Amino acid sequence: MGFDLTWRAGKEWCKGCLDAGGLCGYNSINASQPTCFCPNNTGNCPYEKGMIETSEGISHNGLIIGLGTAGGLSFVLLCSLCVLLYCRWRRRRNSISKLPDRSNSSVMSSISDPELSSILYPSIFSYDELYTATNGFDASQELGEGGFGSVYKGELKDGRVVAVKRLFENNYRRLEQFMNEVKILSLLCHPNLVRLYGCTSRRSRELLLVYEFVPNGTIADHLHGPLSSETVLPWHTRMRIAIETADALHYLHSTEPPIIHRDVKTNNILLDKGFHVKVADFGLSRLVPVDATHVSTAPQGTPGYVDPEYHRCFQLTDRSDVYSFGVVLLELISSKPALDVTRERSEVMLANMAMNKIHSRNLHELVDPRLGHHSDCRINGMITQVAALALQCLQQDREMSPRMTEVLETLKEIERGGRSNEEKEEDEEEKEEGRLLKRIPPYSPNSVTDPWASTSSTMSSFRESGPTVI
Known part of the structure; x- marks a missing residue:
């Protein structure tokens, strides 16, 4: 109540x-x-x-x-905010301080040797210059789109045809990738690496990279992309592609400090008109500190190509590139993509499919039938040996996988072994002419590189069985 x-x-x-x-x-x-x-x-x-x-x-x-208390708290918060903004500004300034800040010109008048200057000190282009060169980044000029930006074909005022990479977002992460690619490519000079002509200034409204234009698409385009139905890459061309790619990666791993590409895949391997290789896209590449065995970093790369050991232990090494290259070799053999969700579950990853086929001695089910391996014993034997080498590159235990220098030498040995006697004689004549021009003593028979012997039982079984595996 x-x-x-x-x-x-x-x-x-x-x-x-x-x-x-x-x-x-x-x-x-x-x-x-x-x-x-x-x-x-x-x-x-x-x-x-x-x-x-x-x-x-x-x-x-x-x-x-109340006013006194509120004023005091506001002052403290304002000071904290100012300190935070200042620290972020200093960090951003330090991260881009290495980017050249010069006049917006594609001509380098300060260095007399333009070939050397393009390697050591890339040109700085203005945004307006590249906007005009690509016809306002016209969609009809777009060459492709990657994880970090779109690439457009353009023509500079001096007549050079270029590829302009336009990063999706102008934020701190994209700036880091932009700076990383500029830094890496400015240090490199190799015929099988794409050339960096220059970039925009750090004060530009957009981050743009300017490369040499490579006109013949990517390996992926020719193996299982839009160009695969037009032409079929013959086996000897695929072998040369494999050797030139391995040579470029070996060069990266041999520099001081070593460079790990970290995104080796057929979409990043361009082809010129003569089907020669130009390895591209160094946005994820890393410099390895001198005397360091690995770089501890979160796994990055493309599914289907990422080294499982790197994904598991967060330790990036040169063997991570070796693993990815092994997948590229499988694509060259099979003309199949590295990842295809339409395949059976156990074969979604090309690496898993290849291992199953090879271990069950059904390699013929993996090989592209257009290569003519059934009718040519030499091609048959070379494909078998390249498949064995690819399997070595895909070893889960890094200690069992070869280094890129061994991979390169093995591919050269396979290529030499697959030539006809006439081709070998022509090659020896070319070498002899080159030695005479350079006044180099003839090769000793003892100096010929021995075939690379693997410690893996898989490689041994392939060599014992020979080309009859297919």
Whole structure:
């Protein structure tokens, strides 16, 4: 039924407030401080000095205290924000300080040797210059799209045809990838690596990279892409592609400090008009510190090509590129993509499919039938040996997989062994002419590189069985 409750003010502060015609309350800013509210702003309620309140509930002293407290907190937050912004600005400034800040010109007048200058110090292009060169980044000029940006074909004022890479977002992460690619490619000079002509300034409205234009698409285009139905790459062309790619990767691993590409795949291997290789896309590449066995970093790359050991242990080594190259070799043999979700579950990854086929001695089911291996014993034997080498590259245990220098020498040996006697004689004549021109003594028979002997039982079984495996 409820009950009545009556409360009477005692002799404490509230009684004085009531006696003065006010209402007892509390200060919202300081709850422990008593507050006396005067009704309807009618006069003061001087029950105690300094406690004159309005009906809105804020005393003069409380207002002063509140404003002082709020001002102090705002000042602290403002100082903290300024320090944070300053630190981020310094970090960003340090990250881009190595990018050249010169006039927007594609001509390098400060260095007399243009070939050397393009390697050591890339040109700086203006955004407007590249916008005009690509016809306003016209969609009809787009060559392709990757994980970090689109690539457009363009023509500079001096007549050079170029490929302009336009990064998707101009944020800090993209800036790091932009700077990484500029730094890596500025240090390199190899006939099978794409040339960097220059880039935009760090003050440009967009981050743009300018490369030499490689007109014949990628290996992926010719093996299982839009160009695969037009022409079939013959086996000797595929062998040359494999050797030139291995040569480029060997060069990267042999530099000081070594460079790991980290995204070796057929989409990043371009072909010129003569079907010679140009390895591209160094946005994920890493410089390995001198005397370091690996680089600890989160796994990055393309599914189907990423080294399982790297994915498992977060340790990037040169064997990570070797693994990816092994997948490329399988694509050259089979003309199949590295990853295809339409295949059976156990064969979605080309590496798994190849291992199953090879171990069950059904390599013929993997090989592209258009290569003519059934009718040519030499091609048959070379494909068998390349498949064995690919399997070595895909070893789960890094200690069992070869280094790129061994891979390169093995491919050269396989290619030499597959030539006819006439081709070998022509090759020896060319070498002899070159030695005479360079006045180099003839090769000794003992200097011929021995075939690479694998410690793997898989390689041994392939060599014992020979080309009859297919």
